[in-house]
Amino acid sequence: MSDVLAVSDLRAGYGATVVLEDLSLNLAERATLAVLGRNGVGKTTLLATLMGHTTHHAGKIVFRGRELSGLPAYERARLGIGYVPQAREIFPSLSVEENLTVAERPGRWTLQRVYDILPRLAERRSHMGNQISGGEQQMLAIGRALMGNPTLLLMDEPLEGLAPIIVESIIEVVRRLIREDSLTLVLVEQSAKRALEMTEQAIVLDRGRISYAGASAVLLKDPERLANLFVAH
Numbered sequence: 271m272s273d274v275l276a277v278s279d280l281r282a283g284y285g286a287t288v289v290l291e292d293l294s295l296n297l298a299e300r301a302t303l304a305v306l307g308r309n310g311v312g313k314t315t316l317l318a319t320l321m322g323h324t325t326h327h328a329g330k331i332v333f334r335g336r337e338l339s340g341l342p343a344y345e346r347a348r349l350g351i352g353y354v355p356q357a358r359e360i361f362p363s364l365s366v367e368e369n370l371t372v373a374e375r376p377g378r379w380t381l382q383r384v385y386d387i388l389p390r391l392a393e394r395r396s397h398m399g400n401q402i403s404g405g406e407q408q409m410l411a412i413g414r415a416l417m418g419n420p421t422l423l424l425m426d427e428p429l430e431g432l433a434p435i436i437v438e439s440i441i442e443v444v445r446r447l448i449r450e451d452s453l454t455l456v457l458v459e460q461s462a463k464r465a466l467e468m469t470e471q472a473i474v475l476d477r478g479r480i481s482y483a484g485a486s487a488v489l490l491k492d493p494e495r496l497a498n499l500f501v502a503h
């Protein structure tokens with residue numbers, strides 16, 4: 271089976287500044303990848319680059335057989351890449367419901383299904399994007415990504431600061447998406463333990479390069495090695 275995502279020799283950054291170097295990775299359907307590393311090593315830049323929000327200097331990003339470089343973010347979304355950005359990027363002057371429906375692509379995920387799993391959003395449906403709490407904005411960013419019915423979901427610290435009960439329900443939703451919808455997941459998460467428990471594969475970044483690529487379980491079982499990968503070299 272061909273890969274959902276094949277990244278080869280990627281170099282990308284912001285204008286002339288290069289943040290990611292020589293980065294290659296392959297993800298099959300239903301793969302789950304944790305992206306770990308210290309603050310500022312390039313985790314957000316990697317996800318933003320897959321979505322087309324940074325300067326692409328070299329290398330290839332192939333999504334379901336299609337080369338993405340040069341395609342704007344909305345085209346990538348239309349092809350089936352969902353993105354929960356670290357800076358939630360909710361439209362402030364649209365209602366919660368409008369924020370969800372603008373992102374709608376046909377598929378299993380509908381407004382009703384999103385409201386079923388995130389009932390808080392249903393309660394806030396007519397509030398404006400700038401009239402909801404940080405946690406609600408986070409739920410909205412997740413709901414909006416689901417409305418696009420993605421086959422590849424990029425999540426940048428989606429659980430940050432959420433109440434434990436909401437975290438549990440979102441983890442359950444993500445697990446169900448992988449199992450039932452053949453979703454492929456790339457997850458950035460500050461809690462390495464949680465990210466490793468939710469995924470089968472992991473990469474650790476160090477100053478824009480991959481310093482570990484392998485099974486999540488290996489790092490989960492070897493806290494010393496994991497800690498060492500987080501030390502500045």
Ligand SMILES: Nc1ncnc2c1ncn2[C@@H]1O[C@H](COP(=O)(O)OP(=O)(O)OP(=O)(O)O)[C@@H](O)[C@H]1O
Pocket residue numbers: 284287289307308309310311312313314315316356
């Ligand atoms: N818009 C930008 N313009 C220029 N440089 C940037 C920009 N955004 C991030 N950087 C730089 O790129 C590098 C990687 O940042 P990035 O946000 O990808 O890190 P991160 O691993 O997501 O960190 P964190 O864990 O704090 O979210 C950092 O040196 C950062 O200062």
Ligand SMILES: [Mg+2]
Pocket residue numbers: 313314315356426
């Ligand atoms: Mg980040």
